[in-house]
Every structure is written in C-alpha cells, then in structure tokens.
Amino acid sequence: MTARAVPVPPPVTDPQGLERLIEALDGAGGATRYIGGWVRDTLLGQAPQDIDVATRLSPQEVESRAQAAGLNTWSSASGIAHGTIGVVVGGKSFEVTTLRRDVATDGRHATVAFTEDWQEDAARRDFTINALSADPLTGEVHDYFGGLDDLAEGRVRFIGEPAQRIAEDHLRILRFFRFHARFGKGTPDAASYAACVARAKDLMALSRERIAAELVKLLAVADPLATVEAMLEGGLFAPVVPEITDAARLAALLSAERAAGVAPDGLRRLAALLPPSPAVAEQVAARLRLSKLERKRLALAAEPDGTTVAERQAYAIGMESAVDRLLLAGEPQAARRIEHWQRPSFPLSGGDLIAMGLTAGPAVATTLRAIEQRWVREGFPAKAVLDGYAREAVTAAVGRAG
Numbered sequence: 001m002t003a004r005a006v007p008v009p010p011p012v013t014d015p016q017g018l019e020r021l022i023e024a025l026d027g028a029g030g031a032t033r034y035i036g037g038w039v040r041d042t043l044l045g046q047a048p049q050d051i052d053v054a055t056r057l058s059p060q061e062v063e064s065r066a067q068a069a070g071l072n073t074w075s076s077a078s079g080i081a082h083g084t085i086g087v088v089v090g091g092k093s094f095e096v097t098t099l100r101r102d103v104a105t106d107g108r109h110a111t112v113a114f115t116e117d118w119q120e121d122a123a124r125r126d127f128t129i130n131a132l133s134a135d136p137l138t139g140e141v142h143d144y145f146g147g148l149d150d151l152a153e154g155r156v157r158f159i160g161e162p163a164q165r166i167a168e169d170h171l172r173i174l175r176f177f178r179f180h181a182r183f184g185k186g187t188p189d190a191a192s193y194a195a196c197v198a199r200a201k202d203l204m205a206l207s208r209e210r211i212a213a214e215l216v217k218l219l220a221v222a223d224p225l226a227t228v229e230a231m232l233e234g235g236l237f238a239p240v241v242p243e244i245t246d247a248a249r250l251a252a253l254l255s256a257e258r259a260a261g262v263a264p265d266g267l268r269r270l271a272a273l274l275p276p277s278p279a280v281a282e283q284v285a286a287r288l289r290l291s292k293l294e295r296k297r298l299a300l301a302a303e304p305d306g307t308t309v310a311e312r313q314a315y316a317i318g319m320e321s322a323v324d325r326l327l328l329a330g331e332p333q334a335a336r337r338i339e340h341w342q343r344p345s346f347p348l349s350g351g352d353l354i355a356m357g358l359t360a361g362p363a364v365a366t367t368l369r370a371i372e373q374r375w376v377r378e379g380f381p382a383k384a385v386l387d388g389y390a391r392e393a394v395t396a397a398v399g400r401a402g
Helices: 017-024 037-043 059-068 077-081 118-123 147-153 162-168 172-183 190-198 200-205 208-219 225-233 248-260 266-273 278-287 292-301 310-317 319-328 332-337 350-355 362-377 383-401
Strands: 032-035 052-055 072-074 084-089 092-098 100-105 110-114 140-142
Touching (some): 017 059, 017 084, 037 147, 059 084, 077 084, 100 118, 162 172, 162 190, 172 190, 172 208, 208 266, 248 266, 266 292, 266 319, 278 292, 310 319, 310 332, 310 362, 319 332, 350 383
Parallel strands (some): 052 092
Antiparallel strands (some): 072 084, 100 110
C-alpha cells in the first residue's frame, strides 16, 4: 500500500464542528475516515466539492453518536438501508456512510451488507482513484489498489476485473469516460476501455434519466473532445444516442467557447454533437427524458434564425439560447458582447395604439407585433422613436381599414 499525506480539511463554518463530528465518530481510534472525491481532488490541488465520510460504525450508531454530540442528523429508509446518515455541521450537510460490501447486483442496483474492513469497502468502488481514504487527524492516505500511482499518471482504471465492475453497475461505462475526460492523460486505460466497448449495449438497461445526467456531466468537463472521439471510435453512443456520429461540430464549439470566454456547458455541447435539426433534437431530448426547459433549449440550439445579430436573438429566445446559437454558428465575439446585455421591455401596449386612433379588435395585436418587430430590427431605439413607429403603423392600419 502506497502512503501519502493529504491536508486535513478546514473546520467548515463552525470552528469546532467538523472536529466534533470526527471525535464523535471515533476518528482518533481509526473508526472514521474521509473518502473518495475529496481525497482525490485535494491530492490534485483542485478545489474539492463535498467531504464524504466513511466509518466502521453502523448507521444507527452514527446517528446516536452525532446526536449525543449535539449535531442534527437526517436520514431516509433507503439511506439507512445503504448505510448513509446525513449530519449537519455548521449549517452544511455531510453524508456519513458505513463501510459496505456488495451482496448482489443487477447492473442498476446493489444489495449491500455492512463491514468493518476498509479494503473490502474500497474494493466495491469503481476506480482506483476513487477508492482512496484519508485519516481525518493526520491526513495519511490509505491506498489499496494503486490509486495514488494512477492519479499521478493520469490513468483512470477500474478496480479489479473491468467487466465485472461494469456488470455490477452499467452506468460505470459512462462514468469511466467522464472521469477519463476530467483526470486522464493520453489514451484511456486499455483494459478498461476494451471492457466498456464490449459491454456498451449494457447501457440500454439503464434509465434514460441516468444516462442523460451522466452524459451531460461528461460533456461539461473542460475539454471532452478526445474522450468523445474515443467513445465514437468504440461505438459507445450507438446503443442510446445513435444520432451522435461525428465530433467536428463539438471541436468547433469548444474553440468558440474558448474565444468567447464562455464557461463549459454540457447541454450546449450535446447540441453540437447532434445533427442541426430541431426534429432530431426533440427526439433525442424526449428519449433522454430531459426537462421541458432542456428540451426547448436543445431544439432552439438546432434551429438558427438566420441572423447573427446577438441582441435580436437574445430578445427573441433568451440569453442562454442566444449564446448557444451564436457559439454553434461560430460567432464567439457576438456571444461575448451580449454576456451582460439586459433585455429591454417593449414599452408599448395595445391600449397605446387604441389611444392613437386604432379601433379595438384583431388589428391591434397584429399592428403591435409589427411595431415590436421593427423596434427590434432597428436596435431597440428610445421611446420617442418607438412612438413615431407606432403613429406611422396606426395611420397605415386606419387607412387600410377605411
């Protein structure tokens, strides 16, 4: 086992909060450690997200000890069954999970039993770099499967036999590529990649929501291009999103995002991987069971309106969708220009037109729309100019009616 120290995390908001939790869970006696992503990211010098805590103690004992230390807890029947208790420290929630081993798996769910063996718990995790744990007092890292070396080499590798790990949870196929896109260097680990290619059809057994969530996360990493190309080469998209056949538009989008200084966005990048067809976008969005807002955004990204005037697009379809279209059209400077643009309110109503002499009825809405379209076309001029447009339109409408 390779050893290395990681800095002990800060004490959150409450100066004694995290220490109080570790003390309550017998961290000094080796019963509790920090585990997984926090350890991995800290070793890489990256800002960690949440701190996950693992323990030899049973869920009931975790709950009892935390409450005795004056800490609030929360749990659910499902959480307790899988060994997880939530503990609130300094206004922040932490998940404390009892060490586990798999009893049965079906590719989507696992039945677990609790254990006191740290290596047995580590062995059920997906990748070596995610199986690292750290002493909460000294920062000493415990590494049972070569995760430290893999982390240093930029290698994402399944623990044990890759095909078996995938059989336990099919989502690990997409997780492998997401983690490679984020942490990997060079080509993917050969054995892990080969197993993912061989088991690609297993993805069809997963819920489309899980696939969508993992795919969007994958595409949202800083630069997923090489990983996406490896997935295309291995036929990984074919079972669930066969519409993805080429990464050229994604490469162009990544370049435009960098030029515009726009943050990565997984849904926008998904749009780049699909054919530029609203109908296809709708089909894929429905298949992946995206939310209504996500479906609309994907469809809008696939349907440019023929103009690259940034403000017009932002007014018509919203800032986010306008940025999507402009970047996909290769207009990074236009996308950058509207980054802080505020959508103006159209300062005219049907009542204003009636006051100018237009008879109430269908013509009011038609005329109002025409005036708004001209106002947008002319670059949102001031109210005095808009009133001039309105008087012209009303005069013309009255003349046609007469």
